[in-house]
Amino acid sequence: MQTQKLQAKNAFLYGVITLVSIIVVPLLLLGCAWLTQHPYFGIAGYFVAFLILWITGHFFGFSVFSGVGISVFVFLMFTGPALSYLYLEKTGIKQTAIIVDIRHYNVVDTLDGFYYSERDWDCKLVTTDRKPIRYALENENGCLGNLKAGQKIEIVEDPSGWVRPMTAAKLYGSPSWESWVSAGIGLLFQVWILFRLRSRK
Template structure:
């Protein structure tokens, strides 16, 4: 049975003898799941789904951590680490893919579109096709790589993932920071796991005293 063991605030802690069975899988699986969903979102076809599911997973896990620990500061730190994993691991994966297997590819701009983002800002997106006619997944240039309707018909050279998972990127993209991204991802994953286990231990101690 669970009791109110959080010092009178009314948040029920999980029973001490059962907390380990919840804490260990939460500590191990959650960072891996968040990293996997962030990697999934690097494919433009799955960007929205990966981002939404990743956010929902983190929200559910934060409630579990509150249930385990009964401490708001543990939940707050876990939220920062969790959002950090979602934000950093995706770019780290994408940069690693392009740095190791990206291929310089000649393309031709075939169309240009004026696009409005969620903040009401307009930018140009250009459709491209490979010069050799072969299929090119996610064949779009964005941001400062598409300069308007006059760009149609112009040749370009971009970096392409041969497997078609990651969207093309400019050939002059700097991937030197990917090592830092990987280190930060690993550190956030380890800290998240340690935090969950520490929070569960604190919760068990409070439950025993209650």
């Protein structure tokens, strides 16, 4: 009798863990990916995601410093921008902006012991009636080296101010492969969790 009660308790616990792993963890990671897109609080998304995956990985028994680190980097790297694109496409406001200043700076990356210098651009914008736009247009959002101060460009701006603006050409001309990569990574993560749960049963 005691054995049956223990088995029933373990089965219930297994079901709860499965439900949390399949539904709650991916939703929390999606929230972290969205948080990474905020200009000021983006780093918090990476920190929270690392804690979530560290706890999950520790419970299921994989290497924290390799598996978790790679999972955090890859998942957030693709999912965050994909959510940002989708959000701006659905709720963004398209308007004409004027570039008042372009700043460029060098970013030095290390790869295999060699140094590579990459130039990034930062465009300060105002509206056509000279009202400043809250966030500057960054390199990855369409501020490219061929733009000039005083030039008018079409941008899509988030009315809530959560994500930075993006040029209309960048937003509507972007491929959808990032969303598919995000879905693929999420699916593989789910399969891996189910496999680990099955092996622990």
